[in-house]
Amino acid sequence: xxxxxxxxxxxxxxxxxxDASDEEIRQAYRLAARRFHPxxxxxxxxxxxxxEVNAAYxxxxxxxxxxxxxxxxxxxxxxxxxLSLESLYSRRYVKRLDEPQLLYVLLKIQPTQGVSVRSDAPxxxxxxxxxxxxxxxxxxxxxxxxxxxxxxxxxxEDIISIVVFSDEAEVIVxxxxxxxxxxxxxxxxxxxxxxxxxxxxxxxxxxxxxERNLDPRYVNHLILITDGRTYGDEDKCLELASAAHVNGIxxxxxxxxxxxxxxxxxxxxxxxxxxxxxxxxxxxISRFLNERVRTLAAAYAERSRLVVAPSIQAELVSLTxxxxxxxxxxxxxxxxxLGTVDGAGTTSIVLQFQIHTREAELGEFFVGRxxxxxxxxxxxxMVDQAVLDLAIQVTDKQIEEDPPPGLLDALNRLMLYRLxxxxxxxxxxxxxxxxxxxxxxxATRLFESGEEDLxxxxxxxxxxxxxxxxxxxxxxxxxxYGTRALLTLFExxx
Amino acid sequence: xxxxxxxxxxxxxxxxxxxxxxxxxxxxxxxxxxxxxxDEDSNxxxxxxxxxxxxxxxxxxxxxxxxxxxxxxxxxxxxxxxIGRSDSSSGINPDLDLTPYGALEKGVSRxxxxxxxxxxxxxxxxxxxxxxTYLNGQRLAAHQPRLLRDGDEIRLGKLVMHIYFK
Numbered sequence: 001x002x003x004x005x006x007x008x009x010x011x012x013x014x015x016x017x018x019d020a021s022d023e024e025i026r027q028a029y030r031l032a033a034r035r036f037h038p039x040x041x042x043x044x045x046x047x048x049x050x051x052e053v054n055a056a057y058x059x060x061x062x063x064x065x066x067x068x069x070x071x072x073x074x075x076x077x078x079x080x081x082x083l084s085l086e087s088l089y090s091r092r093y094v095k096r097l098d099e100p101q102l103l104y105v106l107l108k109i110q111p112t113q114g115v116s117v118r119s120d121a122p123x124x125x126x127x128x129x130x131x132x133x134x135x136x137x138x139x140x141x142x143x144x145x146x147x148x149x150x151x152x153x154x155x156x157e158d159i160i161s162i163v164v165f166s167d168e169a170e171v172i173v174x175x176x177x178x179x180x181x182x183x184x185x186x187x188x189x190x191x192x193x194x195x196x197x198x199x200x201x202x203x204x205x206x207x208x209x210x211e212r213n214l215d216p217r218y219v220n221h222l223i224l225i226t227d228g229r230t231y232g233d234e235d236k237c238l239e240l241a242s243a244a245h246v247n248g249i250x251x252x253x254x255x256x257x258x259x260x261x262x263x264x265x266x267x268x269x270x271x272x273x274x275x276x277x278x279x280x281x282x283x284x285i286s287r288f289l290n291e292r293v294r295t296l297a298a299a300y301a302e303r304s305r306l307v308v309a310p311s312i313q314a315e316l317v318s319l320t321x322x323x324x325x326x327x328x329x330x331x332x333x334x335x336x337x338l339g340t341v342d343g344a345g346t347t348s349i350v351l352q353f354q355i356h357t358r359e360a361e362l363g364e365f366f367v368g369r370x371x372x373x374x375x376x377x378x379x380x381x382m383v384d385q386a387v388l389d390l391a392i393q394v395t396d397k398q399i400e401e402d403p404p405p406g407l408l409d410a411l412n413r414l415m416l417y418r419l420x421x422x423x424x425x426x427x428x429x430x431x432x433x434x435x436x437x438x439x440x441x442x443a444t445r446l447f448e449s450g451e452e453d454l455x456x457x458x459x460x461x462x463x464x465x466x467x468x469x470x471x472x473x474x475x476x477x478x479x480x481y482g483t484r485a486l487l488t489l490f491e492x493x494x
Numbered sequence: 495x496x497x498x499x500x501x502x503x504x505x506x507x508x509x510x511x512x513x514x515x516x517x518x519x520x521x522x523x524x525x526x527x528x529x530x531x532x533d534e535d536s537n538x539x540x541x542x543x544x545x546x547x548x549x550x551x552x553x554x555x556x557x558x559x560x561x562x563x564x565x566x567x568x569x570x571x572x573x574x575x576x577i578g579r580s581d582s583s584s585g586i587n588p589d590l591d592l593t594p595y596g597a598l599e600k601g602v603s604r605x606x607x608x609x610x611x612x613x614x615x616x617x618x619x620x621x622x623x624x625x626x627t628y629l630n631g632q633r634l635a636a637h638q639p640r641l642l643r644d645g646d647e648i649r650l651g652k653l654v655m656h657i658y659f660k
Contacts, residue, residue, distance in 0.1 A: 090510060099495065102508035284635075354506070403510060403520060412518070415511040441501075445516040450548075450630065452641050486632070 009385040010056035010069065012081060013049075013371075018070070022061070029057040035366065036309055043316070045309035045334040049369055082376045083301060083341065084112040085388040088407045092392055093399040094365070096357045103314075103355050105390060106322075106407045109338075109347040109372050111300045121299050121377040122157040124218040125150075126175070128206035129191070130226035131164040136193035138282045139256055143225055146286035148185050150293055154178045159218070161209035162188065165202025166195030175209045199230035200237050203251075207244050216375055219299045219340065220249045223292065224268075225285075227256040234264050238271060245272040248303050250339040252292060252325075254279060258473040262480065266327070273304065273339025275325035278481035280474070295324060300343030301384065304374025305335040311366045314355045320417075322348040322410055326487030328417075341374055350410055357394050365394045410487075416445055417483040420458075423465075424476060432469040436462050442479070454482045547659065548643045550616040554659050556609070560595045561654040568660075571616065575609040577650065578602060592653060601625035601651025609642070616642045616659075625651035 011018050014028040035041065036050040059065045090104035127150070129135075129143055147162060154160055162173040162184075172187050206222050214220060222244070230237065241251055252274040253265035265276040277292075279285055308331075310316045319329040319336065324345060329336050341347050353367055367390040376384050403411075419442040426435035439462035446455035461475040496505045496519055503514035510520050550556075558567040569575065569590065578588035579597040586604045591597075603623035610617045620627035622636040628649035629640055644659040 091508060094508065097507060100506060102506045104508075104510070287636075355508075408510065408520065411510050415516045418513075419516050441515045450641065450643060450646075453638070488632075 008052060008055060008383070009073075009081065010060050012385050012387045013052045013056040014060065015387060015389065020060075025057070025060050029053065029061070035311060035369075041309070041312050043310050044332065045307045045316070045368075048307050048334055049309040049371065052371075081386045082112050082384045083304075083372055083374060083386040084110055085370065085372060085386045086110070087370075087388060087390060088404045089390075089392060090403045090407055090411075091401060093395050093401060094355070094357060094392060095398045096360060096362065096394050096396055098358050100354045100356055102317075103353045103367065103392065104403075104407060104411060105351045105353065105367070106404075106410055107349045107351060107370060107388075109304075109341055109349070109386075111341075111343055111376075120155075121219050121297065121302075122155070122159070122217070123293070123296055124159045124175070124210055124213050124215065124220045125293065125296070126161040126163060126206040126209045126222045128163045128165065128202045128222055128224045130166070130197055130199075130202070130224075130228060131191055131193050132166045132195055132197040132228055133193055134197075134227055134257075134259070139227060139285075140191065140193050142282040142285040144188050144191060146289040147188050149286055149290060151178055151181050151184050151188070153290070153293070154181075155297075159213050160184070161206070163202055163206045163209060164191055165198060165205070166193075167198055167201075168195075169198075169201040169205035171205055171209060175212045197226065197228040197230050198233065199224075199226065200233035200240070203237055203240050207240065207249060210244075210249050211247065214247060214249070216248060216302070217377060219296050219302055219377070221274075221296055221340075222249060222251045223289070224251060224253045224265075225256065225289075226253070226260055226265075228259050229261050229264075234261075237264075237268060241268045241271045245337055250274045250302075250337075252276065254285070254288065254292075255477075256282065256285065258477060262477055270327060270329065271337065273337030275321075275327045275339075277325075278477050280478065295342060296340060298342055298344045299340040299377060301341040301374035301376045302339075304338040304341050304372060306338050306349070307335045307371045308351060308368060309334075309371075310353060310368035313357070313360060313365070314353045314367050316368070317352040317354050318350075319352075320350045320414055320487065322350055322413070323488045326417075326484050338372070338374070348410070350407075350414055360394045362394055362396060365392050367391060412449070413483075413486045416442065416449065416451075416486055419445065420479045420483045423461075424471065424480070427465060427469070427471050430469075432465050435471075436466045439465060442483075446483075449486075451482075451486065454479065454486075457482065548641050549614055550611070550642070550659055551614055556616070557658040557660050558590075559656045559658070560592070561656075563595055571609045571611055573611055575611075576605060576621075577608060578604045578606040580604070592650070595653060597650075597653060600653040602653055603651070606650050607648075610639055618642050618648065623650065 016024050016028045032053040036046040038047050059069050086108040088106040127147055159175050160178055161175040163169055163171050173184050210220050250272040251269050253269045253276040255265055256279050269276045279288055308316050316331050319331045321327050321329055324342055369389050371387045373383050373385040419438055423435050423438035426438055439458050443455045443458035446458055457478050461471050498512040498517055500517045501515040503512055505513050511518055556569050576588040577590045579593045579602050580587045580591045581604045592602050605621050606623040607618055607620050607627045617639040619639040620634040620636050627634045630647050634640055642657055646657050648655050
């Protein structure tokens with residue numbers, strides 16, 4: 001779905017200023033049509049962009065409609081978009097070659113400087129807790145004390161609900177402002193472990209608690225905590241997540257121990273712009289949950305999404321969110337849900353392109369367009385939209401340049417995560433030799449990066465694969481979430 | 495095409511790390527380490543170090559450069575060397591008291607972290623501090639020691655320091 005009606009920023013879409021002349025608007029439209037028209041550009045992102053370009057042109061090329069549109073967006077025109085985009089390229093100059101080449105772009109999304117950042121958005125939060133038999137004992141105790149801490153830390157304007165599930169779901173704390181923390185904590189104490197893991201029921205009940213107070217001024221979020229697999233209802237869970245996302249709800253998943261399905265939880269979360277995390281010891285639950293809730297409360301924009309429309313001479317190969325909540329993002333499904341844009345930090349994404357310069361002219365080379373949109377909290381239903389056209393220079397001789405250190409650092413981390421992924425793929429396609437080799441490479445690179453513990457874990461798994469042809473469940477998760485955690489880019493010191 | 499010098503894998507032009515074995519194709523990391531300056535300006539992106547030696551012998555000293563401080567601190571850590579800020583009311587007195595370096599304002603906990611000496615290695619461990627300990631920009635999990643290398647950057651809360659072995 002593209003942005004529609006008055007929510008779209010037509011000037012940003014066409015890349016013209018609000019006082020552009022009719023001729024400038026016409027030229028901008030023609031350029032965009034040449035780049036993104038579905039007859040010439042088959043990339044999924046391009047179709048989305050072209051639809052928006054068309055909608056923008058329809059309005060801005062019609063004097064009467066442009067006047068109406070301007071009247072509605074008077075306020076916005078002065079300030080410009082409240083999200084800003086910055087890019088770092090692995091190379092600014094590429095030599096024209098017959099063969100395809102790689103280009104990396106680090107995209108940074110931030111609140112626009114000078115725009116007052118609201119970092120106290122109220123939460124509409126539901127905790128959905130697996131209380132199946134396997135959670136019995138320490139795990140459930142830690143989850144309960146983590147939930148109590150969230151209640152203690154909550155603010156009067158927040159709305160909190162708690163749902164537990166095993167064979168069926170039960171609403172322990174219906175959605176409410178935490179006016180009676182003691183009462184809520186007493187309810188949390190009643191949670192007992194029993195039964196199996198039927199996730200669908202739990203998710204349904206959780207989402208319906210959030211929907212009671214669905215409001216664009218809130219951060220509407222569901223945190224799923226589980227230690228097991230759900231059987232048979234995974235597809236329905238995913239459909240439910242997609243539907244929740246359309247309604248403005250994001251989901252993050254927390255897996256405890258070794259037995260849960262990490263790919264499923266990843267997919268569930270990524271459909272809503274959320275993320276999944278692995279917790280190996282129950283002690284870490286509280287710290288982790290606190291951190292997640294704190295991040296949510298620092299949200300600047302919600303329901304944000306990214307569209308990447310590569311030019312016809314480029315392909316988007318991969319997309320990875322580095323921070324916050326590192327996670328690979330789907331490159332072939334557009335738009336990509338990004339969830340929350342943090343007010344305090346930067347959302348960083350690495351884009352990997354394959355570019356084809358064989359038929360390119362010397363000079364400026366258009367790589368593609370990125371568009372990020374989201375609802376800045378506290379501004380009503382309006383969507384803010386930032387557009388950035390990526391371009392480099394094509395030359396006829398090699399120009400030596402140093403890649404920016406920030407990007408190099410990001411790619412070094414990404415390389416570790418990739419090695420891990422490819423080792424796992426090799427195991428799955430039944431090639432233990434390749435898997436062992438990749439794990440040994442991974443271990444080497446981890447040691448080089450000072451990650452002794454993870455490096456040891458990779459070596460251990462390499463030996464295991466050589467003998468048993470399998471990764472251990474624990475080792476696979478440890479390496480995946482361990483290398484994923486390394487992706488986090490730390491903040492620029494301000 | 496760039497052929498990886500280590501595994502001979504053919505990589506696409508523009509690749510910065512080998513797709514097959516992960517080797518940096520751009521430059522030798524050891525060269526980077528030797529050109530690193532003591533007072534590097536890391537306000538844009540902190541430079542990831544981690545290539546210095548991890549060997550720390552009995553006779554070695556640790557030199558700590560607190561950012562913006564005039565004098566480096568030189569110490570010979572024992573088995574466990576506590577870092578924090580002293581607090582007379584609770585009687586806490588760490589081996590290295592960072593109070594003179596603005597520890598309180600920068601969010602250093604009273605008992606923040608410790609250096610631990612192992613066999614020919616030195617590690618750092620976060621002691622569940624409120625604002626965290628960062629090694630080369632990465633937050634450490636509490637109570638999980640990590641090996642230190644010559645030249646590592648450590649951040650306690652907002653207090654940045656570099657560690658050198660001598």
